[in-house]
Amino acid sequence: MIRTISCIVFAAVLGGGGCNTSGTNQATQGPATSAAQVADKEQVSRRIGEYFGKSVTPGVTLRVTDLAPAEVAGWSKGTLEVSAGGNTQNMNFLVSQDGRYFISGDVIDLTVDPLKAVMQKIDLKGAPVRGPEDAKVTIVEYSDFQCPFCSRGYQIVEEQVLPEYKDKVKFYFKNLPLKSIHPWAESAAIAAECAQQQSGDGFWKMYHSLFKSQREINQDNLKEKVTQFAKDAALDDAKFTQCFDSKASQEQVDKDLQEAAGIGRTPRRRSSSTVAASKGRSPSRTSSRSSIRSWADRAPPGERFRLTRAPRGW
Numbered sequence: 001m002i003r004t005i006s007c008i009v010f011a012a013v014l015g016g017g018g019c020n021t022s023g024t025n026q027a028t029q030g031p032a033t034s035a036a037q038v039a040d041k042e043q044v045s046r047r048i049g050e051y052f053g054k055s056v057t058p059g060v061t062l063r064v065t066d067l068a069p070a071e072v073a074g075w076s077k078g079t080l081e082v083s084a085g086g087n088t089q090n091m092n093f094l095v096s097q098d099g100r101y102f103i104s105g106d107v108i109d110l111t112v113d114p115l116k117a118v119m120q121k122i123d124l125k126g127a128p129v130r131g132p133e134d135a136k137v138t139i140v141e142y143s144d145f146q147c148p149f150c151s152r153g154y155q156i157v158e159e160q161v162l163p164e165y166k167d168k169v170k171f172y173f174k175n176l177p178l179k180s181i182h183p184w185a186e187s188a189a190i191a192a193e194c195a196q197q198q199s200g201d202g203f204w205k206m207y208h209s210l211f212k213s214q215r216e217i218n219q220d221n222l223k224e225k226v227t228q229f230a231k232d233a234a235l236d237d238a239k240f241t242q243c244f245d246s247k248a249s250q251e252q253v254d255k256d257l258q259e260a261a262g263i264g265r266t267p268r269r270r271s272s273s274t275v276a277a278s279k280g281r282s283p284s285r286t287s288s289r290s291s292i293r294s295w296a297d298r299a300p301p302g303e304r305f306r307l308t309r310a311p312r313g314w
Contacts, residue, residue: 037069037073037074037076037097038067038068038069038076038097039067039076039095039096039097039098039099040099041064041067041078043099044064044067044076044078044095044099045063045064047099047102048062048064048080048102049062051102059084059085060082060083060084061082061083061084062080062081062082063080063081063083064078064079064080064081065078065079065080065081065090066078066079067095070094070107071107071109072094072107074096074097075094075095075096075097076094076095076096076097077092077093077094077095077106077107078092078093078094078095079091079092079093080092080093086180087180087181088180090261091104092104092105092106093105094107118263121259121262121263122140122259122263123255123259124140124172127172127173127174128172128173128196128200128203128204128207129170129171129172129173129200130162130170130171130204131162131167131169131170131171132167132170133170135167135168135169135170136168136169137165137168137169137170138169138170138171138172139157139161139169139170139171139172140172140174141153141157141171141172141173141174142174142175142176142256142260143173143174143175143176144175144176144177144178144182144185144189145177145185145188145189145192145210145211145214146177146178146182146183146184146185146188146214146217147178147182147185148214150211151211151214154211157171158208173203173207174256174259174260175189175192175193175252175253175256175257176256176257176260177189177253177257183219184217184218184219184222186253187219187222187223187226187244188210188217188222188226189253189256190244190247190249190250190253191206191210191222191226191229191230191240191244192206192207192210193249193252193253194230194240194243194244194248194249195229195230195233195235195240196249196252197243197248197249198235198236198239198240199235201233202230202233202234202235205229205232205233206226206229206230206233209225209229209232209233210226210229213225213229223244226244227240227241227244
């Protein structure tokens with residue numbers, strides 16, 4: 001896994017010169033609207049390379065993939081692609097218009113409810129779901145069928161959480177295959193979504209089979225395994241094979257990945273952590289069972305909570 005440049009917001013001086021106080025004043029004004037306010041991409045790329053090239057591990061390459069006006073006037077926002085050893089991670093950043101100041105992270109509007117902001121990015125329409133509509137706790141899990149930590153989370157959810165809390169919990173599943181380190185994870189996600197296209201029950205049977213057989217699956221036998229899982233789930237064999245071979249469900253997998261990236265700056269970062277959020281409260285990092293127990297037991301009537309999980313390393 002690539003060691004990221006920074007996990008917290010920081011500022012770095014990328015160029016010489018004195019402090020530009022007018023630029024500081026601009027940052028307090030409204031959102032940028034003009035394309036003319038975008039920093040020079042070539043200059044920013046060069047300065048980032050020069051600055052971080054002196055401190056990052058040899059072999060790591062840095063590339064600015066895009067720049068656009070930021071929500072803060074006088075600043076641009078972009079994505080820094082960090083690559084090493086065949087693995088790639090993307091980091092959002094802000095850069096001043098003159099290309100001098102660099103901030104790792106995203107713009108946060110402190111006047112916006114953070115819970116609502118996160119939940120607005122999560123689209124649950126058509127997602128695989130189990131549990132009653134009026135459950136007190138909603139779990140949205142972004143997971144990877146090849147990930148060992150996700151398998152551990154699967155056991156906790158299926159063997160402890162759902163049996164213990166029953167109608168207090170509603171559980172949604174979304175795909176987050178880390179294909180740079182898990183070679184068959186994306187294909188497994190495609191298989192699961194192909195099952196979902198036929199029936200919700202078929203999806204959950206495929207989901208169980210993939211996690212329970214995780215140690216037996218490899219890149220070479222995946223198709224054979226998922227084909228058998230589809231038969232065991234009583235799915236239409238021809239429809240499933242056509243869907244899997246043509247990657248007809250790839251679009252849904254990509255949509256889940258994009259959505260997960262959009263909420264990736266929330267406090268949840270590892271499979272051993274969960275974001276617990278409720279109406280009027282900010283997300284907090286807690287352990288799965290303890291947070292679910294706390295929210296489910298004390299939730300007032302009509303109030304709902306959402307917990308979000310994701311694979312380790314995301």
